[in-house]
Amino acid sequence: MVGQLTVNERKLAFLILILIAVVGLAMAITGADKLFVVHGLIIFLSALGTIFLVISGYFLPPPDIENAKHYYDDPTRAGIIIAMVWAVFAMFIGDWVAWLLAFPEMTFDAAWASFGRLRPVHTTGIIFGFGGNALIATSFHVVQRTSRARMPDNLSPWVVIFGYNLFCLLAVSGYFIGITQSKEYAEPEWYADIWLVIIWVTYFILYLRVLARRKEPHIYVANWYYMAFILVVAILHIVNNLAIPISLMHAKSYSAFSGVQDAMTQWWYGHNAVAFFLTAGFLGMLYYFLPKQAGRPIYSYRMSIVGFWGITFFYMWAGSHHLHYTALPTWVQTLGMTFSAMLLIPSWIAAGNALMTLNGAWHKVRDDATLRFMMVAAVFYGLSTFEGSFMAIRPVNALSHYTDWTIGHVHAGALGWVALITFGAIYALVPWLWKQKRMYSPKLVEVHFWLALSGTLIYVFSMWNSGIIQGLMWRTYNESGTLAYSFVQSMVEMHPYYIARAIGGLFFLIGAIVGCYNIWMTVRSARMLAGAPEFETPDLGIASAQEIKAGEQA
Amino acid sequence: MNFEHEMLVGFAKSYGLFYLLALSLLVLVYTYWPSNKKPFDRAARSIIDDEDRPWE
Numbered sequence: 336m337v338g339q340l341t342v343n344e345r346k347l348a349f350l351i352l353i354l355i356a357v358v359g360l361a362m363a364i365t366g367a368d369k370l371f372v373v374h375g376l377i378i379f380l381s382a383l384g385t386i387f388l389v390i391s392g393y394f395l396p397p398p399d400i401e402n403a404k405h406y407y408d409d410p411t412r413a414g415i416i417i418a419m420v421w422a423v424f425a426m427f428i429g430d431w432v433a434w435l436l437a438f439p440e441m442t443f444d445a446a447w448a449s450f451g452r453l454r455p456v457h458t459t460g461i462i463f464g465f466g467g468n469a470l471i472a473t474s475f476h477v478v479q480r481t482s483r484a485r486m487p488d489n490l491s492p493w494v495v496i497f498g499y500n501l502f503c504l505l506a507v508s509g510y511f512i513g514i515t516q517s518k519e520y521a522e523p524e525w526y527a528d529i530w531l532v533i534i535w536v537t538y539f540i541l542y543l544r545v546l547a548r549r550k551e552p553h554i555y556v557a558n559w560y561y562m563a564f565i566l567v568v569a570i571l572h573i574v575n576n577l578a579i580p581i582s583l584m585h586a587k588s589y590s591a592f593s594g595v596q597d598a599m600t601q602w603w604y605g606h607n608a609v610a611f612f613l614t615a616g617f618l619g620m621l622y623y624f625l626p627k628q629a630g631r632p633i634y635s636y637r638m639s640i641v642g643f644w645g646i647t648f649f650y651m652w653a654g655s656h657h658l659h660y661t662a663l664p665t666w667v668q669t670l671g672m673t674f675s676a677m678l679l680i681p682s683w684i685a686a687g688n689a690l691m692t693l694n695g696a697w698h699k700v701r702d703d704a705t706l707r708f709m710m711v712a713a714v715f716y717g718l719s720t721f722e723g724s725f726m727a728i729r730p731v732n733a734l735s736h737y738t739d740w741t742i743g744h745v746h747a748g749a750l751g752w753v754a755l756i757t758f759g760a761i762y763a764l765v766p767w768l769w770k771q772k773r774m775y776s777p778k779l780v781e782v783h784f785w786l787a788l789s790g791t792l793i794y795v796f797s798m799w800n801s802g803i804i805q806g807l808m809w810r811t812y813n814e815s816g817t818l819a820y821s822f823v824q825s826m827v828e829m830h831p832y833y834i835a836r837a838i839g840g841l842f843f844l845i846g847a848i849v850g851c852y853n854i855w856m857t858v859r860s861a862r863m864l865a866g867a868p869e870f871e872t873p874d875l876g877i878a879s880a881q882e883i884k885a886g887e888q889a
Numbered sequence: 890m891n892f893e894h895e896m897l898v899g900f901a902k903s904y905g906l907f908y909l910l911a912l913s914l915l916v917l918v919y920t921y922w923p924s925n926k927k928p929f930d931r932a933a934r935s936i937i938d939d940e941d942r943p944w945e
Binding site for chain 2: 404405406479480481483484485550551553555556557623626627630631632633636637640641644648666
């Protein structure tokens with residue numbers, strides 16, 4: 336890893352890390368509350384650990400001049416492995432939370448193990464840890480290939496990966512010890528938010544720089560989706576996290592917005608996080624890896640462009656459907672509802688385009704579990720976007736809101752669409768990047784596929800059932816006009832579904848663990864086979880990236 | 890305050906509508922412009938056989 340950096344880049348890496356370490360140390364020393372001190376120490380130790388890594392490779396010979404003639408894939412390799420580590424960690428927490436809902440005594444009377452703290456660990460770990468790293472890793476791959484250009488420098492991609500994972504680590508460790516600004520999917524406090532802005536701008540500029548170096552005149556559509564993901568997430572993150580810290584030495588801050596404006600800003604952010612983090616970026620993945628794996632160009636390039644503009648412009652207005660029947664003005668609710676319904680068009684354009692691409696390649700879908708991952712992802716994308724448009728309609732929302740139906744819907748998207756397309760892309764990428772003909776075991780890919788699919792179906796069906804029962808019980812009145820069921824009665828009814836959901840989640844988690852093993856064995860056999868691997872320094876490459884990960888998590 | 894709110898709503902309901910219509914039109918014209926078909930088809934095919942190294 337360090338061996339790939341030029342001597343100047345090694346110096347720069349060293350300087351940046353010293354700077355981060357100093358900031359972390361300053362936070363730890365001056366911190367006025369204990370939580371802030373802990374985060375200062377985490378920043379300091381992460382930087383220090385990475386400094387040792389840089390020093391260990393500092394005096395290696397400068398990289399081969401021939402490297403410039405190849406794509407720079409080490410950051411992608413590291414990103415994939417880190418993403419899989421996050422996946423297993425966050426899915427484990429997710430399943431724990433699921434069991435916790437069925438058996439509440441599993442908190443062990445510990446504050447850190449309470450539902451309110453574990454739940455954001457799960458959501459952040461999955462969305463940002465797993466999803467974000469997978470997006471960053473695949474975007475590095477796609478932008479270089481489609482631009483036919485190498486990264487402009489070797490350091491920036493590492494800054495993005497290190498910095499982004501430091502952010503995720505601050506977020507997740509913060510929830511355990513009780514740091515949160517109580518905004519869903521935007522829980523980290525102000526200093527972590529500022530750090531993410533720096534990293535995200537670096538990422539955006541890096542992406543633009545690769546595009547600026549492109550030898551291919553046309554910018555392939557997958558890049559448009561990745562760009563929308565990077566740009567809009569930056570805007571969302573900055574606006575929604577505008578806040579004043581109570582002091583520069585405290586973790587706590589207060590939002591710049593209040594009341595219904597705060598709620599609207601939060602759900603403008605929240606729904607667009609779904610749109611641009613969990614949809615646009617992964618559509619970029621779909622538009623590159625699905626045609627590539629199927630060996631057929633996308634069915635209609637034109638449809639992909641129309642779909643792109645539809646998604647980017649409609650989604651922006653849909654957030655207010657999270658606030659139906661609240662203090663938000665009715666016309667804003669109606670606006671959100673209308674745009675959510677219209678969103679079905681570009682969403683189904685994308686899903687249809689993906690499935691039509693497979694027309695003529697169905698035998699490949701049958702034989703190749705990797706392609707099947709992507710196919711089923713497109714189906715779930717179509718299903719969950721239909722469901723989403725439907726649930727955004729106000730009277731439907733009256734039944735579904737605050738019930739498990741929402742959880743089912745989110746997981747149809749997160750498990751069925753986001754995770755499956757990611758696994759598909761990773762199973763396609765790993766053999767390409769580690770120069771293998773195929774994964775270590777195609778049978779295990781098959782096993783993972785069926786575990787993931789059955790887990791998703793069990794999860795989604797149990798949540799549909801429990802959600803609708805819940806919704807109906809909460810709105811059933813008796814003859815005297817009062818509620819027929821108490822809240823506790825509805826909870827008792829949920830118990831069997833919660834157990835089923837936890838089992839479905841367990842299937843999904845086991846699938847991800849099987850995937851990790853398969854990826855690990857593929858990487859290992861690649862190392863054993865490779866006499867002189869093109870990507871050099873295997874000792875300092877992926878293995879060391881993983882060590883930092885392990886060190887950071889400890 | 891009321892004035893501001895009314896103004897914003899009016900702006901959103903008028904300008905917002907027309908800019909969205911104009912944008913949709915622009916996108917459709919760009920996408921279905923006949924001479925754009927060739928580069929689009931080429932772009933769609935280009936990823937299928939990308940080589941394993943950047944162009945010189």
